Amino acid sequence: MVRRTNTNPAPGGGPGARRVGPRAQRPVASRSVTAPIIPGAEPWSSEGGAHGVLVLHGFTGNPQSMRPLAQAVAAAGFTVDMPLLPGHGTALEDMLPTRWEDWSAGAEAAYQALAARCERTVVTGLSMGGTLSCWLAEQHPDIAGIAVVNPLVDPPDAEFRAGIRALLDAGTELFDAIGSDIAKPGPVENAYPGTPLAAALSLFEAVDGVAGRLGEIRCPTLLLSSRQDHVVDPVSGDLLERSVGGPIERVHLERSYHVATLDWDAPLIEERVIAFAGEILGGPGPVTA
Numbered sequence: 001m002v003r004r005t006n007t008n009p010a011p012g013g014g015p016g017a018r019r020v021g022p023r024a025q026r027p028v029a030s031r032s033v034t035a036p037i038i039p040g041a042e043p044w045s046s047e048g049g050a051h052g053v054l055v056l057h058g059f060t061g062n063p064q065s066m067r068p069l070a071q072a073v074a075a076a077g078f079t080v081d082m083p084l085l086p087g088h089g090t091a092l093e094d095m096l097p098t099r100w101e102d103w104s105a106g107a108e109a110a111y112q113a114l115a116a117r118c119e120r121t122v123v124t125g126l127s128m129g130g131t132l133s134c135w136l137a138e139q140h141p142d143i144a145g146i147a148v149v150n151p152l153v154d155p156p157d158a159e160f161r162a163g164i165r166a167l168l169d170a171g172t173e174l175f176d177a178i179g180s181d182i183a184k185p186g187p188v189e190n191a192y193p194g195t196p197l198a199a200a201l202s203l204f205e206a207v208d209g210v211a212g213r214l215g216e217i218r219c220p221t222l223l224l225s226s227r228q229d230h231v232v233d234p235v236s237g238d239l240l241e242r243s244v245g246g247p248i249e250r251v252h253l254e255r256s257y258h259v260a261t262l263d264w265d266a267p268l269i270e271e272r273v274i275a276f277a278g279e280i281l282g283g284p285g286p287v288t289a
Contacts, residue, residue, distance in 0.1 A: 042089075049079060054121060057126060073274055076274045134217060230257060
């Protein structure tokens, strides 16, 4: 996900995203920092019925952006796990060395832990969390369904990525922050204040593989797409809609930007995800001891 200019790349949206001027940031001095978790960014779980929902946050974000959705799903009776992915939710320095392999491993571990104690599982995610949801569905045909909000599945082109590599070669490690793309006045996403270029490049390269296997997703898919998204171009939703191998329903979010889970359409998202999980799973299931 990258916000882009015509000539210079900067992380924050997909091809066709709003074009804004990039601004490099100074390299981070320390690589050994492991900061405390940002208040509100903590992982979260709730034990409910025998059916589970895994909730995944986005790139440079943390569970704060997904907490209202996770709590609404839990209130509906489902067992819910919402992990904090590696390198996220602490300090930007902690994210610099992390890559797709770290985030996907975190998502895989969270899925395995939830699936081990639930009869059936749905996965939902925002942005990169949507990418990870698709990736998990490709890896695990037993996943009952996925519900993705503004997922990144359409990778930037080779020229754009070459621009990022040139910036990295020149010593530029960070670009502008991509968080808090929200139309509604008031809510703020508690994301990082910058975007690590090497980590972003790792994400883009991983999306190549995810996009190439979308046809292997056979489970039902709920796609929630903002009409205006300044981080991930809605063309990603178009690609997902025409490529998945199973049934898909697309709901357009008319009033929200990228972080729609904190935006005007948050109640609609919560309602539709709960209804989707209920339909696919047959409700939250009986409470297990």
